[in-house]
Amino acid sequence: MSAPETIPITLTLNGRALRASVAPATMLADLLRDHCGLTGTKIGCDQATCGACTVLVSGAPTASCATFAWQTDGAAVTTIEGLAANGALDPVQEAFKAKSAFQCGYCTPGMILAAKALLAQHPSPDRAAIRDWMSANVCRCTGYQMIVEAVEDAARRMREAPR
Amino acid sequence: MNAPIRAIGTAAPRVDADLKVTGAARYTVDIALPRMLHAKVLRSAHAHARVAHVDARKAAAMPGVAAVVTRDDLKGLNPTYGYFIKDQPIVALDKVRYIGDMVAAVAAETEEQAVRALEAIEVRYEPLRTVATIEDALAPDAPALFETPAPGIVPAYGTGASGFRDPAKNVCYRFCYTHGDPAAFARADHVFKDEFRFSRMQHFHLEPFVTLARVEGGQIELWSSCQNPFPLRKELARVFDHPEQNIRVHVPFIGAGYGAKNNCKTEPIAVLLAKMTGRPVRFCMTMEENFLTQSQHAAILRLETGVSKDGRFVARRSEILLDAGAYSDASPLVAEKAGYRINGPYRWEHIDSRCDCVMTNTTPAGPFRGFGGTQASWASESQIDMIARRLGMDPVALRKKNLLKLHEAYVPGESGMDSDLVEGLDLVCREIGYGRGEKTKGRGIGIAIGFKDSGGVNKPAEAQVKATTTGGVIVNCGTAEIGQGIQTAFTRVVAEFFACPAERVSYAPINTDVTPFDQGTNASSAIVVMGQALERAARDCIARILDFAAAQLKCKPGDLRLENWAVIRDNQAHPLAPLIMRHFGGTGFEFVGRGFFKPEIDHHAPLEAKCVSWEIGWGAAEVEVDEETGRVRVVKLVVSGDAGRAIHKDACRGQDEGAAMMGLGQALFETMRYEGPELVNIAAAKYRVPLASDLPETFHAVTQEQGHGPGPFGAKGMGEAGMLPVAAAIANAIEDAVGVRITSLPLSPEKVLAAIERKRSTS
Numbered sequence: 001m002s003a004p005e006t007i008p009i010t011l012t013l014n015g016r017a018l019r020a021s022v023a024p025a026t027m028l029a030d031l032l033r034d035h036c037g038l039t040g041t042k043i044g045c046d047q048a049t050c051g052a053c054t055v056l057v058s059g060a061p062t063a064s065c066a067t068f069a070w071q072t073d074g075a076a077v078t079t080i081e082g083l084a085a086n087g088a089l090d091p092v093q094e095a096f097k098a099k100s101a102f103q104c105g106y107c108t109p110g111m112i113l114a115a116k117a118l119l120a121q122h123p124s125p126d127r128a129a130i131r132d133w134m135s136a137n138v139c140r141c142t143g144y145q146m147i148v149e150a151v152e153d154a155a156r157r158m159r160e161a162p163r
Numbered sequence: 164m165n166a167p168i169r170a171i172g173t174a175a176p177r178v179d180a181d182l183k184v185t186g187a188a189r190y191t192v193d194i195a196l197p198r199m200l201h202a203k204v205l206r207s208a209h210a211h212a213r214v215a216h217v218d219a220r221k222a223a224a225m226p227g228v229a230a231v232v233t234r235d236d237l238k239g240l241n242p243t244y245g246y247f248i249k250d251q252p253i254v255a256l257d258k259v260r261y262i263g264d265m266v267a268a269v270a271a272e273t274e275e276q277a278v279r280a281l282e283a284i285e286v287r288y289e290p291l292r293t294v295a296t297i298e299d300a301l302a303p304d305a306p307a308l309f310e311t312p313a314p315g316i317v318p319a320y321g322t323g324a325s326g327f328r329d330p331a332k333n334v335c336y337r338f339c340y341t342h343g344d345p346a347a348f349a350r351a352d353h354v355f356k357d358e359f360r361f362s363r364m365q366h367f368h369l370e371p372f373v374t375l376a377r378v379e380g381g382q383i384e385l386w387s388s389c390q391n392p393f394p395l396r397k398e399l400a401r402v403f404d405h406p407e408q409n410i411r412v413h414v415p416f417i418g419a420g421y422g423a424k425n426n427c428k429t430e431p432i433a434v435l436l437a438k439m440t441g442r443p444v445r446f447c448m449t450m451e452e453n454f455l456t457q458s459q460h461a462a463i464l465r466l467e468t469g470v471s472k473d474g475r476f477v478a479r480r481s482e483i484l485l486d487a488g489a490y491s492d493a494s495p496l497v498a499e500k501a502g503y504r505i506n507g508p509y510r511w512e513h514i515d516s517r518c519d520c521v522m523t524n525t526t527p528a529g530p531f532r533g534f535g536g537t538q539a540s541w542a543s544e545s546q547i548d549m550i551a552r553r554l555g556m557d558p559v560a561l562r563k564k565n566l567l568k569l570h571e572a573y574v575p576g577e578s579g580m581d582s583d584l585v586e587g588l589d590l591v592c593r594e595i596g597y598g599r600g601e602k603t604k605g606r607g608i609g610i611a612i613g614f615k616d617s618g619g620v621n622k623p624a625e626a627q628v629k630a631t632t633t634g635g636v637i638v639n640c641g642t643a644e645i646g647q648g649i650q651t652a653f654t655r656v657v658a659e660f661f662a663c664p665a666e667r668v669s670y671a672p673i674n675t676d677v678t679p680f681d682q683g684t685n686a687s688s689a690i691v692v693m694g695q696a697l698e699r700a701a702r703d704c705i706a707r708i709l710d711f712a713a714a715q716l717k718c719k720p721g722d723l724r725l726e727n728w729a730v731i732r733d734n735q736a737h738p739l740a741p742l743i744m745r746h747f748g749g750t751g752f753e754f755v756g757r758g759f760f761k762p763e764i765d766h767h768a769p770l771e772a773k774c775v776s777w778e779i780g781w782g783a784a785e786v787e788v789d790e791e792t793g794r795v796r797v798v799k800l801v802v803s804g805d806a807g808r809a810i811h812k813d814a815c816r817g818q819d820e821g822a823a824m825m826g827l828g829q830a831l832f833e834t835m836r837y838e839g840p841e842l843v844n845i846a847a848a849k850y851r852v853p854l855a856s857d858l859p860e861t862f863h864a865v866t867q868e869q870g871h872g873p874g875p876f877g878a879k880g881m882g883e884a885g886m887l888p889v890a891a892a893i894a895n896a897i898e899d900a901v902g903v904r905i906t907s908l909p910l911s912p913e914k915v916l917a918a919i920e921r922k923r924s925t926s
Binding site for chain 1: 846
């Protein structure tokens with residue numbers, strides 16, 4: 001018997017059910033970008049190193065370039081497109097916007113989702129913890145300081161206006 | 164009266180913020196067309212070899228393959244490209260010249276099919292001896308990368324400067340600059356000779372080199388990550404012998420470049436495959452391929468500097484050797500800049516500089532943030548510190564004694580400094596606490612002043628501003644948004660002239676058919692070159708509006724001013740929309756203004772036109788050196804640039820901080836490691852770039868607004884300067900801390916420890 005050509009999967013993508021049939025080698029990043037048209041997820045190094053492709057899989061920051069699509073069967077996947085609700089930006093997005101914590105913007109979706117995951121676990125991280133956590137993602141433009149400040153600002157926003 | 168509407172210098176978010184924080188910003192990498200094919204290239208595993216035989220017949224018959232390009236498919240084309248020297252082939256012709264040189268390309272239905280087809284291409288190489296380093300390439304018996312000179316021209320120079328093609332074997336270009344009398348050296352009390360080495364970085368832009376091309380009905384249309392759409396159009400017209408009016412280049416958001424995205428990369432192959440197949444072709448490189456496409460220039464810099472015993476700079480002779488890699492790319496221009504900037508912002512009686520582009524069998528080197536200024540500032544600012552210590556002088560006092568004054572000409576025939584250099588120096592000294600506090604063992608402070616001319620050379624730019632019936636304003640110019648925030652800066656500048664809220668101004672996408680000409684988004688030129696064109700375009704548009712309104716109101720245009728889309732006359736506001744519709748009808752009208760800027764040709768200026776502006780990066784570092792391990796920890800880093808006038812303060816600060824962290828990586832650890840001609844740390848996981856965890860405990864950029872810039876409202880270009888002083892400031896701090904001088908980058912623990920041990924054994 002030959003291996004099945006595609007694998008049927010069901011996941012929750014940005015709050016909605018998604019059924020898909022994916023080839024065994026299809027990466028989550030490709031499913032999102034090529035099949036779902038969610039191009040906010042960016043591919044940088046394609047080696048799970050730079051963090052540009054970070055999405056949340058059941059809340060955990062995950063390199064979508066190095067995760068097979070079938071691995072997300074049954075999981076909840078959040079991409080940058082899934083953060084803003086009813087036209088209102090998420091507090092992390094608000095903070096990155098207010099602090100201009102981006103330049104070219106290519107790493108920004110991954111950075112915002114990484115920060116989102118940090119703040120979900122640690123609502124009041126100190127600066128050292130932010131630097132440490134955000135070191136999973138490369139930003140070649142900003143020099144990081146304004147990103148660290150944006151994460152601090154996001155934490156403040158989330159404490160003041162819990163969602 | 165209401166307070167005037169202010170658009171510049173406010174804290175409002177960047178105009179691209181919403182798109183970029185929601186993932187909606189569209190880059191070339193995100194664009195797809197129906198029936199699109201995917202291109203992949205076969206790269207040479209040999210550093211230097213004759214290509215004896217290429218057979219792609221098997222590959223062409225593989226599943227999903229639509230076309231294969233080998234050298235046989237280049238007939239009838241001008242198959243090479245490059246800035247000045249057209250030496251880089253679309254795919255290898257007779258030889259391959261570095262590991263990664265492109266040999267063949269495939270377009271297939273999927274990337275996987277393209278990759279599999281590449282494996283079926285048969286190539287027979289006849290390996291040649293390789294030259295991996297500058298020294299190898301200059302050895303008398305070195306093999307030549309090019310047996311015959313490639314076509315290309317040398318730029319025109321004015322007084323004191325000159326350029327030469329192929330002055331020696333494996334040297335594709337030489338730039339020389341001299342002024343004053345060489346006899347000045349005899350008047351110097353001391354002449355110090357020092358040699359510095361500069362290692363090369365990869366740009367590490369996260370968006371790869373990418374092009375989507377289609378050729379339909381004789382029209383070439385492409386979306387590209389290239390930051391210079393108009394030069395790209397011209398180059399493609401030449402390569403394909405295709406009329407320029409039938410080549411259309413779109414440039415969406417660019418996922419950064421730091422210099423890398425200046426010239427042809429993926430475009431010729433994508434266009435050729437699209438032409439052959441009649442289908443859209445996307446050629447998107449991987450990050451590893453970025454490493455094999457472009458790098459910074461490694462360099463050897465030899466400085467011979469004459470000073471008087473009281474610390475006055477007298478004369479400097481410089482010999483700079485740049486590792487250009489396998490193809491010339493922008494190397495001649497980088498040589499010009501390194502050779503021209505090596506004397507720094509100081510006063511000299513005599514200068515004699517020479518910079519050679521040395522060809523090696525390694526990744527081609529090209530533009531990189533700082534553009535030769537980084538190499539020059541590293542060597543010059545290191546040596547100035549060394550000289551101060553040798554003379555027993557304070558390094559800051561020595562600099563102050565020799566710095567050019569505000570408005571003082573850089574060299575004879577040049578424009579004057581448009582920043583007060585001492586003001587910036589005092590600022591970073593204050594910020595770092597220079598000369599204050601007790602000296603702690605193992606801790607030291609270093610200062611450096613990075614320097615470059617900015618705005619490009621003799622660069623023309625044209626801009627268009629149009630205003631709609633209801634007062635919407637559209638900026639149309641060729642400056643690409645590559646992260647620097649130019650959409651924000653330019654829409655605010657125009658809003659300020661129109662005295663309207665910044666939200667009323669939008670930035671048109673770049674399409675070479677309709678966008679006015681621009682030479683490229685580079686050299687920190689946007690605000691000082693395009694910015695001047697844009698200022699004129701805005702004023703031209705406003706003049707047309709006031710002329711129209713004056714005719715309607717039966718007064719003189721000079722009696723009117725524009726504010727919030729009304730004309731104001733004697734404190735009475737006349738809304739423009741009704742005036743326009745009354746005259747032009749209910750469907751309305753658009754007022755269009757144009758503006759042009761170009762520096763004058765000036766044969767007395769060394770580069771044939773006076774430099775538009777000068778970009779200065781003041782830097783100060785405090786380090787702690789572990790004398791047991793040689794490890795250097797940057798405790799505090801302060802950089803400062805002069806924005807002249809900061810149109811958007813956060814964008815300015817972000818540029819300098821990003822540049823400074825790039826400089827910190829270069830100073831401490833970041834380098835492309837070659838073993839022979841092989842790049843061994845090619846993958847993202849092996850090549851170390853600065854992360855948030857590398858941030859110094861205290862780190863910030865201070866944006867000065869000295870107000871002397873030639874751009875709108877006194878603005879100056881910035882974004883490169885923050886990088887320029889960092890490596891030298893850290894090396895200077897290391898000497899201050901532990902008394903050893905490292906003259907080669909990176910300042911690795913091994914080098915520092917070896918120097919400490921050498922010092923211990925000799926003292």
